[in-house]
Amino acid sequence: xRRMLRETATNPRPICEAVFHWLSSRPTLQTIAVFAALxxxxxxxxxxxxxxxxxxxxxxxxxxxxxxxxVQNPALELIPGAFGVCEPSSALPEIxxxxxxxxxxxxxxxxxxxxxxxxxxxxxxxVLADARPDAEKIGVCFPSQIVPDTFSEAHDxxxxxxxxxxxxxxxPSSARPTGTPGCA
Numbered sequence: 001x002r003r004m005l006r007e008t009a010t011n012p013r014p015i016c017e018a019v020f021h022w023l024s025s026r027p028t029l030q031t032i033a034v035f036a037a038l039x040x041x042x043x044x045x046x047x048x049x050x051x052x053x054x055x056x057x058x059x060x061x062x063x064x065x066x067x068x069x070x071v072q073n074p075a076l077e078l079i080p081g082a083f084g085v086c087e088p089s090s091a092l093p094e095i096x097x098x099x100x101x102x103x104x105x106x107x108x109x110x111x112x113x114x115x116x117x118x119x120x121x122x123x124x125x126x127v128l129a130d131a132r133p134d135a136e137k138i139g140v141c142f143p144s145q146i147v148p149d150t151f152s153e154a155h156d157x158x159x160x161x162x163x164x165x166x167x168x169x170x171x172p173s174s175a176r177p178t179g180t181p182g183c184a
Contacts, residue, residue, distance in 0.1 A: 010142055010143075010144075012037075012042045012043045012044070012046070013046065014165045015042045015140065015141075015142070015163065015164055015165060016042075016044060016046050016047040016050075018163045018164065018165055019044065019047055019104065019138075019140060019163050020047060020050075020051065022138070022161065022163055023051070023054070023102075026102075026136070028101070029054075029101040029102045029136065030054060030055055030101055031054070031055045031057060031095060031099055031100050031101045031102075032054050032055070032056055032057070032100070032101065032102050032103075032104060033057050033058075033059065033068055033100050033102065033103040033104060034047075034048060034056050034057070034058060034104045035058065035059065035104065035105070035106045036058060036074065036078055036085055036086035036087065037106065038084070038085060038106070040108075040142075041106045041140075041141075042106070042140050042141060042142060044104065044140065045074050045075070048071075048074055049073075049074070052072065055070055055095070056070070056071055056072070056074075057069060057070055057071065057095045057100060058071045058074070058078065058087060058088045059087060059123070059127075060081060060087040060088050060089075060090060061081060061082040061083070061085070061087065061123065062090075065123070065126060065127070066123050066124070066126075066127045067090075067094055068094065068095045068096075068097070068100060069088035069089070069090070069092040069093060069094055069095065070088075070092060070093045070095055071088050071092065074086075077089065077092060097127060097130050097131055097132075098131070098132050100131065100132075100135055101135060101136065102135060102136035102137075102138060103124075103127075103128060103131065103135060103136065103137050103138065104138050104140050105124055105128075105137060105138060105139050105140065105159065106118075106124075106140065106141075107124075107139055107141060107145065108145065109141075109145050109146070109147045109150055110139045110141050110145060110146055110147070110150065110159065110162045111146070111147055111148060111149050111150045112146075112148075113152075113158065114137075114139070114158035114159040114160065114161075114162065115149065115150035115151075115152040115156065115158060115159075116139050116150060116152075116156065116157070116158070116159055117147075117150040117151075122155070124157070125155055125156055125157045128157040129157055136160050136161070137157065137158070137159045137160045137161075138159060138160065138161045138162070138163060139159040139161070139162040139163070140162075140163050140164075141162065141163075141164050142164060143164045143165060145164070146162070146164065
């Protein structure tokens with residue numbers, strides 16, 4: 001799966017635009033958790049740079065958990081960290097989990113029910129389990145990362161939305177759609 005992602009990753013600009021439009025329709029969301037992309041993940045750096053009106057926070061691995069820090073300029077403020085992931089310095093202002101309005105989450109794959117296949121260490125599942133109930137959980141991916149089933153387990157936290165070039169589903173009032181989604 002990881003090799004396939006490195007080989008099929010595409011231009012992140014349309015996905016950044018989809019995320020921007022999603023955020024624009026939710027003006028109350030101000031503090032947004034974002035990630036520093038690994039190979040095969042959507043690089044959202046352009047989104048952060050073009051929209052300084054939000055408070056962008058990046059995760060830093062601290063032992064077995066994620067801590068989030070405010071970052072204004074990712075190019076200058078992110079440094080190599082654990083597992084080869086760029087992360088903010090611990091000297092930057094820490095933002096507590098309950099202060100975050102939305103989490104933009106990476107993943108190896110996503111499905112139509114909001115299932116997310118992470119990298120296996122459970123960092124995001126643990127942090128999302130502790131997030132405010134009203135905090136949005138958004139998967140961000142390339143269309144090639146949409147799969148019929150991520151085979152979620154009981155501890156896996158589902159996404160409220162998954163964004164690629166266009167939203168493939170939104171949080172419904174009762175049940176998620178079934179079947180294999182597609183991205184435009």
